[in-house]
Amino acid sequence: MAKVITVQDAEELQRKGEQPPAGSILTPSARDLLYGGRAGKTTAAAPAAASKGPSTPKTPDLEYRWKPGADAKSAADLEKFFHSADMQVLKDRICDIGRRLWVREYTDGNGGNITVRVGDNLALCTPTLICKGFMKPEDICLVDLDGKQLAGTRVRTSEAMTHFGIMKRQPAAKSCVHAHPPHATAFAISNVDIPSCLIPEAEVFLGKIGVATYKTPGSKENADEVGEVGKVHQAVLMENHGVICWGKDVEDAYWKMENIDSYCRTVGFAASLGGGLHRFTGGQAKELINIRQKLGMTDPRANLKECELCDSADFRPTATCLAPDTEGDAVKSDPSVEALVQQITEQLMKQIGKK
Numbered sequence: 644m645a646k647v648i649t650v651q652d653a654e655e656l657q658r659k660g661e662q663p664p665a666g667s668i669l670t671p672s673a674r675d676l677l678y679g680g681r682a683g684k685t686t687a688a689a690p691a692a693a694s695k696g697p698s699t700p701k702t703p704d705l706e707y708r709w710k711p712g713a714d715a716k717s718a719a720d721l722e723k724f725f726h727s728a729d730m731q732v733l734k735d736r737i738c739d740i741g742r743r744l745w746v747r748e749y750t751d752g753n754g755g756n757i758t759v760r761v762g763d764n765l766a767l768c769t770p771t772l773i774c775k776g777f778m779k780p781e782d783i784c785l786v787d788l789d790g791k792q793l794a795g796t797r798v799r800t801s802e803a804m805t806h807f808g809i810m811k812r813q814p815a816a817k818s819c820v821h822a823h824p825p826h827a828t829a830f831a832i833s834n835v836d837i838p839s840c841l842i843p844e845a846e847v848f849l850g851k852i853g854v855a856t857y858k859t860p861g862s863k864e865n866a867d868e869v870g871e872v873g874k875v876h877q878a879v880l881m882e883n884h885g886v887i888c889w890g891k892d893v894e895d896a897y898w899k900m901e902n903i904d905s906y907c908r909t910v911g912f913a914a915s916l917g918g919g920l921h922r923f924t925g926g927q928a929k930e931l932i933n934i935r936q937k938l939g940m941t942d943p944r945a946n947l948k949e950c951e952l953c954d955s956a957d958f959r960p961t962a963t964c965l966a967p968d969t970e971g972d973a974v975k976s977d978p979s980v981e982a983l984v985q986q987i988t989e990q991l992m993k994q995i996g997k998k
């Protein structure tokens with residue numbers, strides 16, 4: 644009798660990085676969990692009994708989980724893996740994201756690139772010199788994290804190493820998307836910082852936006868610089884270049900790209916209205932950072948004081964914890980000032996005593 648895989652069994656398989664046994668039967672929820680709603684590569688089909696009744700509402704999980712220590716090694720195994728059903732699904736998604744990048748004008752010419760990590764030392768990536776709007780699954784390459792091409796008929800992008808600079812430092816970065824979205828790139832080429840504390844969604848889904856100093860695209864220096872910044876920032880503004888974002892899957896990484904460009908477009912427009920920018924408070928920002936953390940995303944501002952959160956030198960004089968309304972307290976708490984006050988008080992008391 645065929646084994647029935649429930650959603651609990653599927654979660655256990657995911658944790659172990661394993662696939663359902665051949666011929667097993669998946670419940671609809673288990674199939675959604677493992678394959679994000681698409682038909683699985685197993686020949687299993689949901690039994691009639693399992694399809695009765697309402698299914699449990701669930702958000703599809705598109706993260707690709709490989710079995711640690713089990714990367715294909717031989718040329719034959721790499722080819723087999725590269726053409727497997729799982730890789731076909733990811734190649735389709737990469738092409739879909741490429742089309743969305745191009746349609747939204749985040750890339751022009753052959754600009755932009757996409758990677759998806761598929762092993763301890765394996766990643767799918769887009770090829771060089773291709774328009775991201777019209778890629779086909781057969782254009783996608785398989786490389787290791789040092790950039791060596793392992794499969795595919797087109798040459799991999801030279802900027803893949805920038806993506807791997809992040810992936811090697813941040814294990815949660817399972818996919819990176821790089822593009823040159825005009826509104827965010829405008830900040831990347833100006834001397835204006837992207838302000839924070841303006842739109843809640845940006846605080847929750849982008850977190851603190853990182854800034855990587857300019858290095859030659861495709862160079863090791865660029866990979867190291869972006870990698871260090873990307874280790875703690877999910878969206879990184881690359882000076883005089885563009886943006887790179889990472890996520891748990893390619894859709895997640897792409898969403899950050901939409902988030903940052905939309906945010907920069909709105910901020911730029913609001914700044915041009917001439918009335919200044921209305922910010923929420925540091926306390927309100929703290930609440931949003933807490934929500935971000937509850938959703939499983941880290942934020943380098945987590946340990947900052949509330950008064951340090953809504954700082955931007957270009958859109959508001961630098962906020963500090965010595966803001967005018969607390970300055971009096973701050974002066975009182977300065978040890979050198981306290982000592983001076985004590986000294987003067989003692990002298991006054993002596994003089995009063997002499998009289």
Ligand SMILES: [Zn+2]
Pocket residue numbers: 754755802821822823860884885
């Ligand atoms: Zn670029």
